Amino acid sequence: MSTPIDTPLIELKSVSKRFGRVAALDAVDLELRAGESVAVFGPNGAGKTTLLRIIAGLIKPTSGGLFLGGEDLTHGHHDEARKRIGYISHQSLVYPELTARENLSFYGKLYNIENAPERAESLLNDVGLKTRADDAVATYSRGMKQRLSIARALINDPDIILLDEPFTGLDQHAAEMLINLLIRLHGEQRTIVMITHNLKIGLDVSSRALIQAGGKIRFDKPVSQIDQAGFHDLYINVVGGAHY
Amino acid sequence: MGNSKAGLSFTHGVWAIVTKDLAMELRGKEILTTTLMFALLTLVIFNFAMDLTSLTVKDIAAGALWVAFLFSGSLSMNRSFLYEKEEGCLSALMLAPLDRSAIYFGKMIANLIFTLTAMVVIIPVFTVMYNVNVMESFILQSLALFMGALGFNAVGTLISAVSVNLRAREMMGPLLLLPVVAPALIAAVKISGGLIRGEPLEELTAWFQILAAFDVIYLALAWILFEHIIEE
Numbered sequence: 460m461s462t463p464i465d466t467p468l469i470e471l472k473s474v475s476k477r478f479g480r481v482a483a484l485d486a487v488d489l490e491l492r493a494g495e496s497v498a499v500f501g502p503n504g505a506g507k508t509t510l511l512r513i514i515a516g517l518i519k520p521t522s523g524g525l526f527l528g529g530e531d532l533t534h535g536h537h538d539e540a541r542k543r544i545g546y547i548s549h550q551s552l553v554y555p556e557l558t559a560r561e562n563l564s565f566y567g568k569l570y571n572i573e574n575a576p577e578r579a580e581s582l583l584n585d586v587g588l589k590t591r592a593d594d595a596v597a598t599y600s601r602g603m604k605q606r607l608s609i610a611r612a613l614i615n616d617p618d619i620i621l622l623d624e625p626f627t628g629l630d631q632h633a634a635e636m637l638i639n640l641l642i643r644l645h646g647e648q649r650t651i652v653m654i655t656h657n658l659k660i661g662l663d664v665s666s667r668a669l670i671q672a673g674g675k676i677r678f679d680k681p682v683s684q685i686d687q688a689g690f691h692d693l694y695i696n697v698v699g700g701a702h703y
Numbered sequence: 704m705g706n707s708k709a710g711l712s713f714t715h716g717v718w719a720i721v722t723k724d725l726a727m728e729l730r731g732k733e734i735l736t737t738t739l740m741f742a743l744l745t746l747v748i749f750n751f752a753m754d755l756t757s758l759t760v761k762d763i764a765a766g767a768l769w770v771a772f773l774f775s776g777s778l779s780m781n782r783s784f785l786y787e788k789e790e791g792c793l794s795a796l797m798l799a800p801l802d803r804s805a806i807y808f809g810k811m812i813a814n815l816i817f818t819l820t821a822m823v824v825i826i827p828v829f830t831v832m833y834n835v836n837v838m839e840s841f842i843l844q845s846l847a848l849f850m851g852a853l854g855f856n857a858v859g860t861l862i863s864a865v866s867v868n869l870r871a872r873e874m875m876g877p878l879l880l881l882p883v884v885a886p887a888l889i890a891a892v893k894i895s896g897g898l899i900r901g902e903p904l905e906e907l908t909a910w911f912q913i914l915a916a917f918d919v920i921y922l923a924l925a926w927i928l929f930e931h932i933i934e935e
Contacts, residue, residue: 515798516797516798517794517797517798517934518934519934538800538801539800541798541799541800542800544798546794546795546798548791548794550790550791550794551790551791552790552791552792552794552795553790553792553795554723554727554786554790554792555789555790556726556727556730556731557723557726557727557730561726565719565723566795566799568711568715568719569711569716569719569796569799569800569801570711570799570800571711571715571800595730604790611795
């Protein structure tokens, strides 16, 4: 599905989300262009995960509108929209009782993937799990589960990739592998939105940086216009020291 | 980008979830082991607690059998959506291009298979332990057991989905399940008991109708409500 060049790929118009009396998102306006790689920074409780889950279609906004390629998805994602999205959470989203290959095969079936076994094999290779592909996921370390979770999110070859703290639990080698993968995916003109607490990695792999706090986007700039050496201080200043 | 074919059909989606749940259970055997052990313990306790003669056993047999199914089934039912919640897999299912009620029907059919498998093991044990032939009217009793199990799982799977996000889910699941499933249980006990005592089918038709109506209503309700239930 292609998007007209002037239309943002993802657009949030005054989106708010409340959980009881708590406002997780407060009238957020955001436009994301196709091929952008966006890092979302912010303290715990800033509403970053809520923002990502709304874009993914896992929860609906309390008010405001969500558009994908100009199409209104405020009241739910249809199948075509879901096929375009890959989602990586801080949870693994894989079944511990099954092997890595069985997990990918199951998700391949759900997405009705044409060449599922070859796709699974290629992804297992990409995330460095080929030699452990037939072991139950329950025997995996946290980092290995996270790598499998990345493979699962890419099984449908999505053009929109949403990542919620993907570096959690990864060792140095796995983190480098993920950085390279993100750079490659960005090079393939996929749209990436990544929540991370790691300011350096976030700026290294992204073309745009957002800082979210108190349910609002407080800072939004292309990475090329950011003084990376002073970004930590800027971040503290934006979110307020008390939240950091 | 985007190498998936046209959307997955409803039945293929249901089948993918059923086979995944069966594969997980074959590996872990948690649900079947728990269900069988609990059901057998219930039957043993009933056997010792009541003074059964050949005259009274036919009156209480169906009740004892269905209580054993209900108690053991409610334990395993709790686990159904917990498996999906533990590693966040329910989110992954919700992200898939799949009618969300297919998730419900996939889980429900897998649970139904577990219950029916447990019944196949428990009924011969019950027959020996209580010296009563439950399956004398084989076809009608099989139909009653299937319809009762279907109603129980239709409600149980839905309640498992409701309670999985609750803090006191282990307690709330059975607490919500038992009152709702009571009409199906009563109908199933009446039919099974009537068949064991050799009552004519005409006397049991109304109970069959109640059980069938219960099954249809709750399956339809689940189909309509499930999407709203699993959304936080």
